[in-house]
Amino acid sequence: MSATTRVPEMFATMVFNDHVMKERLPKETYKALKKTMMNGKSLDLSIANIVANAMKDWAVEKGVTHFTHWFQPMTGITAEKHDSFISPTANGEVIMEFSGKELVRGEPDASSFPSGGLRATFEARGYTAWDPTAYAFIKDNTLCIPTVFYSYSGEVLDKKTPLLRSMEAINKQALRILKLFGDTTASRVITTVGPEQEYFLIDKALYEQRKDLVFCGRTLFGAKPPKGQELEDHYFGAIKTRVLDYMKDLDEELWKLGVLAKTKHNEVAPAQHELAPIFSNTNTATDHNQLTMEMMKKVAVRHGLTCLLHEKPFAGVNGSGKHNNWSISTDTGINLLEPGDSPCENAQFLLFLSAVIKAVDEYQDLLRVSVANAGNDHRLGANEAPPAIVSMFLGEELCEILESIETGSSYNKKDAVVMKLGVHTLPRIAKDTTDRNRTSPFAFTGNKFEFRMPGSTFSVSGPNIILNTIVAEVLSQFADQLESSDDFTSALNQLVKNTYTEHKRIIFNGNNYSEEWVAEAKKRGLLNLKSTPDALPYFVSDKNIELFTKHKIFTSTEMHSRYEILMESYCKTINIEALTMVDMVKKQILPAVLKYSGKLCKAAIEKKTLLSLSCCEPEESLVNRLSNLAACLYKKTSRLDTELLAAKEHEKDLKELADYYRDVIFTSMQELRAVADELEALCSEDCWPYPTYSKLLFYI
Template sequence: MSTELFNVADIFGENVFNDTVMQERLPKKVYKNLKNTIEEGKELDLETADVIAHEMKEWAIEKGATHYTHWFLPLTGVTAEKHDSFISAPLPSGKILMSFSGKELIKGEPDASSFPSGGLRATFEARGYTAWDCTSPAFVRQDAAGATLCIPTAFCSYTGEALDQKTPLLRSMEAINTQALRLLRLFGNTTSKKVTPSVGAEQEYFLVDAKKFLERKDLIYTGRTLFGAMPPKGQELDDHYFGTIRQRIASFMRDVNIELWKVGVSSKTQHNEVAPAQHELAPIYTEANIAVDHNQIVMQTLKRIASQHGMKCLLHEKPFAGVNGSGKHNNWSLITDDGINMLDPGKTPHENIQFLLILTCILKAVNKHADLLRESAADPGNDHRLGANEAPPAIISVFLGEQLEDVIEQLISTGEATHSLKGGKLETGVRTLPELMKDATDRNRTSPFAFTGNKFEFRMVGSRDSIASSNIVLNTIAAEAFSDACDVLENAEDFQLAVHDLIKKYATENQRIIFNGDGYSEAWVEEAKRRGLHNIRSMVEAIPAMVSDKAVSLFEKFGVFTKAELESRAEIQYESYAKAINIEARTMIDMARKQFIPAVMKYTKELADTVNTVTAAGADASVQSSCLKEVSELLKETKSALDVLEKVTREASQKGEGPEEAKFFYYEVVPAMENLRTPVDKLEMIVDKEAWPMPSYGDLLFEV
């Protein structure tokens, strides 16, 4: 365990080509041109890019970098990179020069045919481009490969379609900026020049011992346990949550923080989560596209540092049945360039007309596009997590809290809000404790979309997913709602009257989406149904929302996606789901055939030999016989369920690609997988531990 002392302020951002570095190294004119590109979207000329590239290269070499890479987010769910060294062609003397041009900085050319395109590109059409996202700073990553200059980029096809998460995210950020500025101008704000979505993504994860991980094929191939019986203790005592962090984990967290701080990720909070072996890391909020990049860096760093500590980091949404799964809370707000948080209600929300309009616009956006927001968090792993009394339900609703709900009710009933509930003082009954002021509202952990003071927290996102999809949707649906409001108000004869009428109209028409109660209760499921809210339980059922007429119209209006891009992404989603379940099913088949059934057959032989030996000795062998009978019956049930799973998995491969294949996997293969797991898990509770072919849940969760 490292005990080296360090100062966070000294190492933070030391491997980032940030604004401070640029001011120090770039000529004033070049620096100004780059800032104009970052802040105002002006085009960067090649001459300026050449100077930036040279200084970036020199800086990276000083950090030990030998290679650079265009670091991008294809539709695979992980990042991608191709490394090129800085060396140029050898000189006649045999020496080499280290070079890096503006053209190499601005544009790269990976093979686009090998990344998911959903039919946008034929397999023989290979050309694709990566384009430098200068709004997200380059950084040097130091790992076993040495040091590599990583340049965040967008990725598109030869014909211009987005093949990544970054391109549509940047488009959505432009859309929300334009429409939010329109709204601010209506309220007399002439000084703010830019509005940026600010995002902070809390990251949950599990840590298990690497040796035990490597003894389980399901963890290796799928990232989750496909079999496994619960140990005597789970999370029922709530003793792991916020508990003292064990030394091995604390050492890991320290090294994670150091690596993240070096590349400018503001890792802020760390703690034990609810389930055994589960933990959480949370950063300070930053611009949406940087937050997306930072979250990818967080996930990569967690995995890399875990391996260095003899552990494996599990980012699957449900690595263990019976205990809480993992997600990440996407905290979203809107910040102007001069520091105004547009989602700050102030001390008297009922008097803050601008905030009330923004709030009711967002209610309208979420109510209208709840299915699209649900789809943005769709993932095969999330099917196991959402609505399972540990995560938000699959029904989208908005939690406002008592204070704002009261203001909304006033607006609906009378058309005017005259007061806001106050927080008051916290009465502890202990005179030696300091006097604390309560917030005006409690929090609600069961809500998928909760207002938490000056931001909205979207709690559905899966732990291993990019947060880009959810923020693309949030930005775009909010932009549409702002646009609709501005269309009305810009043409109003009496602005004050019109804005009050619009706030009441939006509050009244969209009140069904507001719910402050227990999202885990069955009563809410029935109430949501009565309200006409969607209850989309699976990824397969969520995907169609992406290509509905409503969604196509929304995204095309604001230039975020074309219809072809949406259709391609839906196709990729169906294909991804089918592939994920197919891999899980085949892994279960492999484990059952090669590990469980042979192990149990061997154990039944031992039982049978014991029965014969005891009987021959003239003693009562009824207990042994009973155990043998029970194990044999479960073995038969296992073999029968295995045969069914093999059959439906073969049938799935004949369904072709697209919705029909994905639906078959969801409705036929997934239940067959559960039917195989059930008898195997029962066998684990009976068979001698020494005879069981892999580590148990107890081994994985409590021996880290």
């Protein structure tokens, strides 16, 4: 059987999807379940029992013995507790059972998950509840049931629940707008996402020799190798055989799980790669991206590799992001961000575009919050990723259209230009009306927006909760205005005009990396929140609490809990990194340097003994430099140790503690690294205690 024949047969074989449900469920049960999935209708327990039994039979036929409620707590990764299908009988034997109650609800211990003060340790009870809009699947011989996660007192403890709520919010408000345009065919509006996932692959044996990679996911030390990404020869280059084998294996594992893995290629940095899926609804895309990250790591082990998902695993080369391609569509297949052949005449498109412009401008702080963590702080603002200043790229054509609306002038549509390549045998290609801007944080790319700021470790739920909610809010404002107007067309035109005039400051089509843009953005009044401690307090501002409570995405208490969780995570991350640095210096780097210095001293003494007049300047000079740097390393390590102890003095105020870690601890870490990296460059490779960048980035 050929590979192309196998893919359709392989795809979604481990998913209890629509095809399987239609085949295995009674017709009325299938219809009831589909209503729940499509329209959010509640599901009767008797129907849940039938679905559960069918799920169990299907899974058991595939060799499955256990099930789990698969959920997404505030750790940013997934969680699962496995239970077997076995149930005892009166004669001492067992049968395989799975009830509707077990399908619909679970009770994992909630006390050890991040709650931001919502739950005390002794208040342990938590619940998982089945999300029937997401397909169950088999992973590691376990039936995984996607669920939401909440506390005994009803507070949301996960990332899926608010995402589902935000999808409902934008659905409700978008349908109001479509109704005004006379669209009676659409019964549901969904947001769709295609998250591109960047990652690094390194040799597993080398990875295990580095404490910083094992404990922190990034290198805390490492001198620059002779070659990095200067030649730009890795991007889209020929994929190494070992990596290609890994990618093939990964594709197959993802396809079995119904993940629409589509594109794979080398990224800019050496050892860096990317996987991109086909678009799917935001809930499914989020689940699938979590599975993708998990499978990337698991499959890598089979190939003697380690997959690094940290935003900045190596200094001096590009870090990894997760570009969040976001759009809005109806259940009738209409993309509401599709300009069409004549966007200047597409009033519906212009209104939805205006809503996004206003939403991004008014809630730029929330978009920055949605991508804030210690890892992403290394990446944002470097010449590889968007800066911390949120802005939008629309391109020349859309900006000219909006300018003409604002000024009341006519827009002259430009004819498509055919590219002339100078070779008669090559096909003629129509040039796009606008270029791409790879430096923009939020770029319009034809019929979607590419939010380029999220880091590679992020769950895409956070950014999409924000996007869905802020656009839902603006659409609700637009609907209120238009529904109360006497002349819809006139009110619509004025609304688009006013929105552009009031919010065009957020639009920037130039080079976001330039210093000129930083100054210009400041003049425009745009925020420049350079670090996580700068950004996170905006999440719990009065304006944003009002937004989320209005649309019932979060309660005020839940928002403050998330603020605490994110701020604590930032502090804990830097604390772990600093402790790891101290440990590596004391137990690996300093002993290695002293040992190497001793070898040089011994060699010089032996040389003088054998040849009294011989020159020992190389040994003496190098030992002198090593000794001075080793003393500096020792002092800086001792200082960092002391500063870590002093962090306890700031624990009463979380913001103060985060600022301390950023301004004091992280600054000392950078200084310590500079000395260690200089020592690495002076020592012989065979004496250095862990693999260098040269080996990590190029030896796979």
